[in-house]
Amino acid sequence: MTWRVHVRILPRKGLLDPQGQAVEHALSALRFPEASNVHVGKAIALDVSAGTAAEAEARVRTICDQLLANPVTEDFEIEVAAGASP
Amino acid sequence: MTWRVHVRILPRKGLLDPQGQAVEHALSALRFPEASNVHVGKAIALDVSAGTAAEAEARVRTICDQLLANPVTEDFEIEVAAGASP
Numbered sequence: 443m444t445w446r447v448h449v450r451i452l453p454r455k456g457l458l459d460p461q462g463q464a465v466e467h468a469l470s471a472l473r474f475p476e477a478s479n480v481h482v483g484k485a486i487a488l489d490v491s492a493g494t495a496a497e498a499e500a501r502v503r504t505i506c507d508q509l510l511a512n513p514v515t516e517d518f519e520i521e522v523a524a525g526a527s528p
Numbered sequence: 529m530t531w532r533v534h535v536r537i538l539p540r541k542g543l544l545d546p547q548g549q550a551v552e553h554a555l556s557a558l559r560f561p562e563a564s565n566v567h568v569g570k571a572i573a574l575d576v577s578a579g580t581a582a583e584a585e586a587r588v589r590t591i592c593d594q595l596l597a598n599p600v601t602e603d604f605e606i607e608v609a610a611g612a613s614p
Contacts, residue, residue, distance in 0.1 A: 444564075450534065450571040465572070465596070474591055476577040478530075485536040485571040486551070491562040505560055510551070 444489050445498040446523040451511045452483035486510060495522045530575050531584040532609040537597045538569035572596060581608045 453459040459481050466480035492498035502520050511518045539545040545567050552566035578584035588606050597604045 448536065450536065450573075452571060452573055462572075466574075469591060469595065472595060474587075474595075476587065477574045477591065478577075479573075479575040481573045483571040483573075485538060485569040486548075487536075487538055487565075487567045487569075488552075488555075488563045489565040491564075501560070501562065505555065505563065509555065509558060509560075 443493065444491050445495055447488055447490050447498055447502045448521045448523065449486040449488075449502060449506060449510065449518055450483065450521075451486070451506070451516050451518045452481050454515055454517050457515055483516065484510075498522050529579065530577050531581055533574055533576050533584055533588045534607045534609065535572040535574075535588060535592060535596065535604055536569065536607075537572065537592070537602050537604045538567050540601055540603050543601055569602065570596075584608050 453462070462481040465482055466477065469475075469477045469480065488502070490498040490501055492501055499520050499522050502522075506518045506520070507513065539548070548567040551568055552563065555561075555563045555566065574588070576584040576587055578587055585606050585608050588608075592604045592606070593599065
């Protein structure tokens, strides 16, 4: 079975996020002052072959730990899409 | 009230996504052949002041349409976090 998995990788809290700050300042200057605490990171979507959703998530967690996310500066969240395609 | 909103911006389907292809090839070469159809985009998290979750989402949709996403090449999804902070 194939699962669609979404990963969100964001700078760890407390670390500098110049890209997020730049977006926040730009939004504030461009008529959107209600946005604050902006952070910018990476979104990754992938299909994973696995028996169960839990297996797919575990596999993607391993991938993120080892390859996709920087363990020193980034945190990530994994979301397995409910409607997995066959 | 302040809502935590997550935005996921990904290359539109059918368009070239060289970064996604690079990650897919790297994963395949690095002992993760079960990953396929990989796409890489931007994850943005922000706090939005709004009366309701629907208002917050509408506001972020406007921001994405006008500023954060490229309407020609990118699609985005908005998710208002249930547990909004005060």
